[in-house]
Amino acid sequence: MTPNTARRKETSRRAILTAAFDLSQEVEYAKLSIEGIAARAGVGKQTIYRWWPSKGAVLFDAFLMLSEGAEGEQPALPDTGDLEADLTAVLRATVAELNDPRYEQPMRALATEIAHDPELAAAYAERLDGPLKEAKRQRLRSAQRAGQLAEGLDLDVAVDLIWGPVLNRWLQRGAPLTTEYTDLVVTTALNGLRSRATTETAG
């Protein structure tokens, strides 16, 4: 491949990914087609079929391209020493992003593709969600070292207890996703459901 061909190929790739992301904001996802993406990107649909097996795979790469911005940087959660405050802030930012009209439809589309496509789910778990999940575990590990979290705590389960309810409520639309809700999820997950009376009076 000559440098010019490589550059043209990269330009087409980015045009396709941008078109896929933009269209997934505008069009009901079931009606988003490879033809539509090709038309918006100004390429032939065969170009897309040659590079990607499905529209879900195109959308996934569009998300990867967006997350490339901070190249080489590992994501990290704030660590002020106050775990509850840090988690509350992070989840409030998550709510803002999930409710942002620019991202909501594309993220719903990606989530539902993952639900039906094990291969895409594996790629998502490794390349997009993996680094984020590690950042969440890191923050909890730091709190655990500081004696703030239970010693035997399973950090994967802990991450799921904090983020699972929020993502599930958002995706299933059980009720509006508000910061009042996520604040309460953080407090309740940290404290647990049990009455503390037993522990306290037994001390």
Added chain:
Amino acid sequence: MTPNTARRKETSRRAILTAAFDLSQEVEYAKLSIEGIAARAGVGKQTIYRWWPSKGAVLFDAFLMLSEGAEGEQPALPDTGDLEADLTAVLRATVAELNDPRYEQPMRALATEIAHDPELAAAYAERLDGPLKEAKRQRLRSAQRAGQLAEGLDLDVAVDLIWGPVLNRWLQRGAPLTTEYTDLVVTTALNGLRSRATTETAG
């Protein structure tokens, strides 16, 4: 409508719902069509279009028909007095159902329709999930009255902390959904993430 017409209409309706449920087990959901359902049910596709606005709405009614079995019965969770044991048993049954090949694909299909369709989500929240959620709250309320759960606990948040991680892991395929996992979710949600050392030594 004569009794015969009503009976024929009900027979067609059931044939359509059964066909929709069966096909959603067999066919990739994106490829499931009203035409396909009509052909399987032996009705004209106009009949389906007349009664339902989308294939998601047909699938939803198929789930409603399946849940009609226990007519008039309110769902209830077991209540042996041992909350942790009861929740563990219920979640183990949920895992078995979510991993059951007869239900997995149709339930994924319904979940993704809900993610994209606010009206369907509202119908789901009211008619299918509503009675189940009330049964979950009831069980927690009974434990709260027995002094086993914290007094000020928000029962909706508590339900989400127990079931949210499980549904989210299943739908997003983050990792296999096992009973080891759900057992740990129950224990961790009840106890909370915090170290109890502070409380205990302070007593």
